[in-house]
Amino acid sequence: MKWQVRYALENIGGVRGVTSAEPVGDEAIRITTQDLPDIMAAISAAETIDAGLATRYHEEYPEIEFLCGYRKTCVWEGGAIRYLEDNRIGWGSIGTLDSAIPEGNVSTAAHKDFFFSDRLIRQIRSVTNVEREFDRIHTLTLANGRTLRTGMIMQYEPTADAVRSLWDRFGPVDIAWNINPNGNPTQNAIDAGRELGCEVMKWDALKALLKNG
Template sequence: MNWQVKYALANILETRGVTSAEHVRGDAIRITVRDQPDVVAVISASYMINAGSAAQYHEEFPDMDFLCGYRKECVWEGGAIRYIEENNIGWGSAGTLGSALDSGNVNTATHKDFFFSDRLIRQDRSVTTVIREFDRIYSITLVNGRTLRVGMIREYEPIADHVRTLWDKFGPIDIAWNINPHGNPTRKAVEAGQELGCKVMKWEELKVLLKKG
């Protein structure tokens, strides 16, 4: 049994409503939840999940209900997200799986860290097209035809290194969006963005920018 499966089994048993969790084979576990159908979750230790690996997991476990990127550093490529969602499979972190088990929406659950910001972008009337390149990187087209590449930063108070790391890992962006609702980017983070050629901002500022085009 792989290390991430062992940790997942131990943690999931503490989730409200879960009555049992057992290893099936490989990276798959079966979870019994009170008053709900059993859930088959695949617990991946990959640092990157792409369309190929998502499809491979699905082929190996056709009854998969949820694909979990167990590492905190796990990144999901846009192709993997599209494949998973088209096949009615939930996806995200261990925390996402726990929340989904509690609420009973495992097959439609999406990464809890990005859920609300994803909805904000897609519901904004100034945005006509949304292409999700990675779980935290979007290419969006505005009503006036302008295209922006937006990267999301989850940290409470992003520092310069968070902005530079996002840029280095995923390429140039126009906007570094601090999606944590409770904190604000530090002055050093804003200055790092200026040096790179991107703006670091919260949703209130981004919403205005999207409207102005």
């Protein structure tokens, strides 16, 4: 049993409706609940989950309904997300799994940090195509032909370092989107974005930009 599985078992035991959980092999757990069929989840300690790794977990554990990236720093590539969703396998953090179990939607769950923001941009009619490169990076094509590369920043009040870190890790973006609804980017973050060549903004400003092109 690998370390991330041990921690996952300790965590899952406190989730509402869970009656027991046990390891399956080195990197998966089987979860028993009060009212639903057993759930199998693979638990990964990888820093990055790509399509190849997602496929490997699915081949090793064909019954999995959820792939968990246990590390808080885990990054999901777009190919992995598409593979998992095409095969009706949920994906995301341990918090995502915890939330999905009582709701009974483990196999369709998506990373809770990014789910609502991803859905927001897909509801804008002037956005004609959405390419998800990573869990937090989208390239959007607008009705007028313009493309925008957006990157989500989760921090409550993003700093200049948060903007630069996003740029360094994922490459240039047009928009650094502060998706936390309760905070606002600092002036240093806005200035850092301008220096790099991107705008730092909240949802209302991004929505207006997407609608107006």
